[in-house]
Amino acid sequence: MAEPSSPLAQLVTELQVHGVVDPAVPGNAGRRGGAGPSDHRALTIEGTTVMVPVYNALSQASPYHLSLESDGAVAVRSTMTPALQSATTPPEPLFYGLSTAEGIPYRSIALLHGRDVLATTLLQTCIRFRDRTQSCQFCAIEQSLEDGRTLVRKTPEQVAEVAEAAVRLDGVTQLVMTTGTPNSDDRGARLMAETAAAVKARVNLPIQGQCEPPADPIWYRRMKEAGIDSLGMHLEVVEPEVRRRILPGKSEVTLELYYTAFAQAVAVFGRGQVSTYLLAGLGDTAAALIACSQQLIALGVYPFVVPFVPIAGTPLEGHPAPSTDFMVEVYTAVAAMLRASDLSTEAMAAGCAKCGACSALSLFEKQL
Numbered sequence: 001m002a003e004p005s006s007p008l009a010q011l012v013t014e015l016q017v018h019g020v021v022d023p024a025v026p027g028n029a030g031r032r033g034g035a036g037p038s039d040h041r042a043l044t045i046e047g048t049t050v051m052v053p054v055y056n057a058l059s060q061a062s063p064y065h066l067s068l069e070s071d072g073a074v075a076v077r078s079t080m081t082p083a084l085q086s087a088t089t090p091p092e093p094l095f096y097g098l099s100t101a102e103g104i105p106y107r108s109i110a111l112l113h114g115r116d117v118l119a120t121t122l123l124q125t126c127i128r129f130r131d132r133t134q135s136c137q138f139c140a141i142e143q144s145l146e147d148g149r150t151l152v153r154k155t156p157e158q159v160a161e162v163a164e165a166a167v168r169l170d171g172v173t174q175l176v177m178t179t180g181t182p183n184s185d186d187r188g189a190r191l192m193a194e195t196a197a198a199v200k201a202r203v204n205l206p207i208q209g210q211c212e213p214p215a216d217p218i219w220y221r222r223m224k225e226a227g228i229d230s231l232g233m234h235l236e237v238v239e240p241e242v243r244r245r246i247l248p249g250k251s252e253v254t255l256e257l258y259y260t261a262f263a264q265a266v267a268v269f270g271r272g273q274v275s276t277y278l279l280a281g282l283g284d285t286a287a288a289l290i291a292c293s294q295q296l297i298a299l300g301v302y303p304f305v306v307p308f309v310p311i312a313g314t315p316l317e318g319h320p321a322p323s324t325d326f327m328v329e330v331y332t333a334v335a336a337m338l339r340a341s342d343l344s345t346e347a348m349a350a351g352c353a354k355c356g357a358c359s360a361l362s363l364f365e366k367q368l
Contacts, residue, residue, distance in 0.1 A: 008046050009363035011085060013328060015043075015052045015076070016307050016360065017321050019059025025066045025074055027089025028112060030054065039311050042114055042357065044088045045076070049115035051357045053309045058321055090115055094169040100161060108150050110162045110175075114357035118166045118205075119176045120159055122191050124152050126180030134249030136236070137315040138279070138308065141180050156198035164203045174350040175199060178210040178232075187212040189219035193226035200227035208232055208275075208351030212253060213261035220268040229349035231265050233258065234277040238292040242283035246316075262301045271300030272343040275353045280330055281308035281322030290333045297341050304353040305334055305361050327360070335364035 022041065030041025030051070039055035043066075053059045063079045066087070076085040096107045110120035124145045128134040144150045151158075159177070166172040177195060179188035192209035199205060209223055210232035223231065235258060236250075237243050243251035258276075265274045276296060278289055293303035307327050310317050338344060345362045348354040356362035 006363055006367050008048065009331075009360050009367065010324075010328070011045070011076075012048070012050050012360040012363060013307075013324050013331070015064055016050065016309070016358075017324050017327060018062040018064055019053035019056065019309075019321075020076065021059060021062050021065035022054040025068050025089055027074075028092045039309065040358070042090050043074075043076070044090060044115065045085060048363065049090065049357050050360075051114060056310055056312050057317065058310055093166065095162065095165045098165055100158060104151070104158070106162045106165065109154050109158050110166070112166070112170065112172070113176065114355045116171055116173045117176060117355045117357075118163060118172045118174070119178070120154055120162075121150070122154050122159070122177055122179045122195055123182055123188060124150055124180060127183045128249040129180065131249075132315060136247050136250055138236075138246065138282070138311065138319075140311045140314050143311075143313055154195075156195040159195050160198040160202045163199045163205055167203050167205055172205070174206045174208070174354060176208045176210065176232075176351060176355070181212050185215035186219055187214045189214045189223055192228060193219075193223045196223065196227035206230075206350035208349070208354070210234065210351075212250070213257060217261070217264040220265050224268050229269075230273040230275065230351045230354070231269050232275050232277070232351055233261060233265065235292070236277055236279045237282050237284050238278065239284050239288050246282050259295070259299065262296070262299050266300040272302060272347050273349060274300065275302040275304050275348070275351055277352070278303050278305045279308045280305055280327060282316075282319070286326060286329045286333075289330050290337075293334045294337055297337050297343055300343070302338075302343050302345070302348065302353045303334060304359060305330055306359045331361050331364040335361060335367065338365050 039053055040051040041054050042049050043052055065077055067075045067077045069075055074087045074089055076087050093112045098106045110118050113119040126141055129142050163175055182188055188211040196207050206229045208230045209228040213233055237246050296303045307322050310319050345353050345356050
């Protein structure tokens, strides 16, 4: 198996697989629950900002921990070696201190991810979530809603207001909008388009929208024309048995339908402006993830490979994370295919793969 040539790539892989014990080191505390990767906080190491798990059981047993040194600096220490790695924790953004005229805190509408990415879940419910025989088993989309930390539905005007402030006060460079899947054929594309149009009317900010494939492909053009610059449609897992077990409801949307949708979306957004999440460690073999990535790259879709991180309160909260060796094997192979293609994180207009903080893939991709 090929080893990464970059010590930083190896370290980030280790931290994201094992998590980090965090004794409340100052800075932006990150996020718990909610949609997408969660139970994380941001660390900047050697100029690269990454999200590492700190709020789940996995991280509490980690050999890595954050340490606040006597001079006020932050370090990543390990029980396996006396060496330490200096790090910084991004500060809490200024826009978190603001509220709308109605008294809604801006942080209930959108949050900072990584170093400079604004992220929001437009609809904090999903047609499958309340039935755990149908819901995605790793999903915690309604947890932050139940905890009173967010709104069930963010209006386009609310998101636009927060986006303008986040750009002005905190130098945010892109917006990622995701959604729980509504009971409509557009699968959230309409809300994406309406919100993108409102944001672009107030601030020139690159936007990625994320939703399931809409029934009518006309929505790709409508989202693009409304101001969405890149699109994410997430497979998560790829082998049939794994899809049925991990995505019991969503697996009814077949891989064939996804591949058709990817081709339709790439025709509108362009090669490299469509991406998908692949969650490594939920049962797919390395060979399956690599073969799927090869097919996606041929279609012009960026395969954003991310190590599975269990979220507290979900059916998979006790599921183990993948091993470092497994992640290195997948990263090395996928990064080599990306380097041989015309796709890259840097060429993407906006999105999770553009940010790259939840994965070490971009660090492998940039290796010579």
